[in-house]
Amino acid sequence: MTTTEGGSPDAPTESDESAADAADESEAVEARYAVILDHLPHGRADDDRPRHRKSPLAYALGERDFRLFELTLSDDADISIGDRVVIGPTEARDVVSGFKQVDYDDLSNNANAELEYAVEEIIDANEQRFVDFYNDAQPITLRLHQLNLLPGIGKKLRNNILDQRKRGPFESFEDLEDRVSGLHNPREVLTERIMEELRDDDLKYKTFVGREQ
Structure with missing residues (x-):
């Protein structure tokens, strides 16, 4: 299960970004956050492309609805495990250039190990x-x-x-x-x-x- 890169985590469909933009025009949209579970500055290990062609990635957990995401990050992104990043709306993002929703089995070992801690932190903070x-x-x-x-x-x-x-x-x-x-x-x-x-x-x-x- 994936969303379109750059889409909205609220509704994982191909029209995410256009729907989000339309919503932004009609009313102020509250920023949505995700907690970083793992940071892959050189992309996935199973990606055979040359390093210079791979974007830095991260696995993250959505704070509002606990969806799991693979985030594409900007090249100069300075993040660490446990950081909160904005994933929507599009114009509010800083270090995230796109994302797709993933399943539990798609997570890296590090992300898997951090997941329960992130859930606990979200509960404690809210x-x-x-x-x-x-x-x-x-x-x-x-x-x-x-x-x-x-x-x-x-x-x-x-x-x-x-x-x-x-x-x-x-x-x-x-x-x-x-x-x-x-x-x-x-x-x-x-x-x-x-x-x-x-x-x-x-x-x-x-x-x-x-x-x-």
Whole structure:
């Protein structure tokens, strides 16, 4: 699964760039960021072209929807693993000249090793957004709730969460742990679920990866 080089990560189709440009003309578009997982200053090792013909690349994780990207970088890009870079809109980019969406299996070994750390950092930097998942999660079917997709959350724990949030929204991960008996490390539970969605492209239900947050 790939996007057109230079396209928008919101909608991976061939018309990404023109759609993004049209949106930019009609309204201000919020910058979108990705976290660098690996930097390949001389391109991929399996690219047989001469070095001078290869652009520097990076693998990155989108902050908003956890999509995985291979970024084409400008020749003078000065980046490191863990850095945040702008991937959209086009005119807001600095070091990124293009990108394509990739799958988990396309990542380099270094990118794979950094992935879980990057997920944790995104959750930590946007705690309220992820606490609100516990506040806002809804039924998927008559028998399945979004909360049940999280590792270790069965019917009893799900009902505990639902009962507590009726009394008032959760304000932090600490608040969640204090108020919901049996819910330990709600942050780590989310990390585990996001990693599962990244690794398994065939999951029937995806709550975080590839969806607008």
